Amino acid sequence: MPRPTEDELIARYFAPLAGEGGLSLRDDAALLRPRPGHDLVLTTDAIVAGVHYFPDDPPASIACKALGVNLSDIAAKGAEPLGFLLTLALADDWDEAWLADFCTGLSEAAALASSPLLGGDTVRAGGPTLIGITALGEVPAGTMVRRDAARAGDRLLVSGSIGDAALGLKLRSRPAAPWGGALSFPARASLVDRYLHPRPRLALAPALRAHARAAMDVSDGLVGDLAKMMRAADLSAEVEIAAIPLSDPARAALAAEPGLLDAALTGGDDYEILCAADPAAVPALQAAADRAGVPLAVIGTVTEGSAPPVFRTPGGDARPFRSGSFSHF
Amino acid sequence: MPRPTEDELIARYFAPLAGEGGLSLRDDAALLRPRPGHDLVLTTDAIVAGVHYFPDDPPASIACKALGVNLSDIAAKGAEPLGFLLTLALADDWDEAWLADFCTGLSEAAALASSPLLGGDTVRAGGPTLIGITALGEVPAGTMVRRDAARAGDRLLVSGSIGDAALGLKLRSRPAAPWGGALSFPARASLVDRYLHPRPRLALAPALRAHARAAMDVSDGLVGDLAKMMRAADLSAEVEIAAIPLSDPARAALAAEPGLLDAALTGGDDYEILCAADPAAVPALQAAADRAGVPLAVIGTVTEGSAPPVFRTPGGDARPFRSGSFSHF
Known part of the structure; x- marks a missing residue:
């Protein structure tokens, strides 16, 4: 069975995860209308097979981890998630069953966090699979919780x-x-x-x-x-x-x-x-x-x-x- | 000479590229205050050594390409760049000279486009180097130029x-x-x-x-x-x-x-x-x-x-x- 093209992958697996701003992943970019009076909080973290997870971990679990490590940063800043962009760099031995399970896990994790897919890119890794996510959140203006603001006595x-x-x-x-x-x-x-x-x-x-x-x-x-x-x-x-x-x-x-x-x-x-x-x-x-x-x-x-x-x-x-x-x- | 830690890399090479919203890359997340009356435009594209560029291409050129392919999408949507997040997955044979040249190129390309670094993640690729970028832009609300809006006769x-x-x-x-x-x-x-x-x-x-x-x-x-x-x-x-x-x-x-x-x-x-x-x-x-x-x-x-x-x-x-x-x- 021939492997699907990138456009077929998008239509079959990723478009169903797309939020409104993702424009069904049929544009070059996602669109987001920020809520007035809010600041955006942005973070990006990647996980790599054999470095951050085991290549034989269940694909749905890998997806859960890839999104979770990013949403954890959003949570720590006191922010509410708005959505995420996905970079999926696939090892040469990927198959559709793996990808289907990965997308199921991603879909569930995204739904739990009310954080839809906004866009992404799928490439050949030429080595181990890498999953990079950029997550966006929002806070009422001026209320992001900083890392560096502790005071003595806290x-x-x-x-x-x-x-x-x-x-x-x-x-x-x-x-x-x-x-x-x-x-x-x-x-x-x-x-x-x-x-x-x-x-x-x-x-x-x-x-x-x-x-x-x-x-x-x-x-x-x-x-x-x-x-x-x-x-x-x-x-x-x-x-x-x-x-x-x-x-x-x-x-x-x-x-x-x-x-x-x-x-x-x-x-x-x-x-x-x-x-x-x-x-x-x-x-x-x-x-x-x-x-x-x-x-x-x-x-x-x-x-x-x-x-x-x-x-x-x-x-x-x-x-x-x-x-x-x-x-x- | 021992390799620098990720924190040292950030302080030495990436923090100088950080825009105001990047909080000197010393927080878990970047902060962006959207301009009232504007929409955000978001895109992500990754390039991989041996797939999208030659491993022996000059590192500054590789950086220029990694950012350029993303800013090209921002431009096509009629948007002005706001900044970008970087995922740098390094092959095991990276050295500091490569990274320094890469950051010089990235800095120049970012400055030319008025698109500062907002945040990032550096990981071991376990295979070829991958550079993933998520770029943000803005347009006056409702003016993003869509891919799908052509009409017959245009x-x-x-x-x-x-x-x-x-x-x-x-x-x-x-x-x-x-x-x-x-x-x-x-x-x-x-x-x-x-x-x-x-x-x-x-x-x-x-x-x-x-x-x-x-x-x-x-x-x-x-x-x-x-x-x-x-x-x-x-x-x-x-x-x-x-x-x-x-x-x-x-x-x-x-x-x-x-x-x-x-x-x-x-x-x-x-x-x-x-x-x-x-x-x-x-x-x-x-x-x-x-x-x-x-x-x-x-x-x-x-x-x-x-x-x-x-x-x-x-x-x-x-x-x-x-x-x-x-x-x-």
Whole structure:
């Protein structure tokens, strides 16, 4: 069966995902009429087979990750998604079944986030498949939550739970890891699910806009990303390790193998929100987050100075971490 | 010498290119305040080493092409550029000298077009280098020039000259091609230059908005792209081959080797503008184009019907073309 041309691919797989501004993907460009009184928020992130995901991950999961990592940035800025553009660079061995599943996953992830496809480009990668997405969001003018705006004395908060995806990646790479035996099958599956399927915390956006001073998403590990946020503000931080929110499966894994704490806090792929808030704003921020269905836990405090953030054990000792941040680059 | 980290790359090479909305590339997202009364125009195109350009092309030229192919779409829609986001997926053998030259070229192309860098992502490609760009433009609300809006009886016009880049690609691939001997060195160099360095016709945008009914850029060959524009409107077209604007070097090449006409009209990489205009609007459109310094030549007429456009020789015969369109996919 001959492979479809790019125009056939667009008509068959991508046009059904197109939002109104996508002009059915039959023009050279997409059209978007910004809402008066709003700012646009733009972000772009690419994932590559063998670098950011496993080539044999389910295509729908890969699509979910490609869109999710971008929408996570949109959420962290307090923005509501408007849509996205897709660059799909396909490895030479792609087939239509893969593409159909990829588009199903993309369609579901896009619908969940009310973020339609606005346009795209499909090319031959000449190597591993790459999926690049540029996501657009909007905020009421002047309300984007910046990364660099934390102040000394602010409380630091983290959404959801940290480390699940990094532990899931370990299980994905080595299903027979000894510590995995301490976990139930559903617990193991939930960790792998967190690795495969980022859940961008879009529900938190209004709470962040209203109550947070600074925010970013946790994509490269909490340790490294907090250091990045503090560097941007020329500040430091103190974090209570015991206050970092962990899921039950992650707790079980760490109980079986305490050394996994490094992976959990530096491994990346969390796609949770890290934010800083005035202590007086924390109750309202947490209440708004609870109403949005996403818990936000206080994990520490922003401090003066430019030293890397300090992570303290319950005994008060500073716990060093092997790697500041996981980099895919 | 150890390679720089992604953060170092951003600070050293990309932050100097950042526009105001890029927040010095130190946030997770870019911020853009749309002008009231304007629509946004968005497009994304990627180029891949070995597919869309030669891996040993000068890095500054590669950057010029990556941005140019996107700004060409912005121009064709009658839009003014606002900025762009960059996805740079680097092959494993990249070095800093390449990247520095790439960024120099990108900086110059961006400055020429008043189109600053707004954000980006740098990843390992695991294969050939890929450069993906999402470009943003704006038009006064409701004035984007569509691809599908031509009407029967409209005149068809093309900017600049057609076929230079396709002939330049032939010379780039085979410098000793016999027909090349009929051209002077500057003529050969100018063809190769057209292949390496697209010149997005941004100067034409106001004229297109004011006077054209439909437009698209010519990127995959005039024959195929005209067919695409006519399919979008469910119409056909008649084109006088002798009216298609050719540069002096292209004329010399075709005189030496008439068979090159196929390459010239189907080979792609022109990045000229193809547009349709009401016959009554043509004089004003051409005058505005002349004032903008970009000639627009009438090449034919939009006709009823859904057959592929017909290209006529001076004798009136229909001249078939081997390939409808060049596809990089």
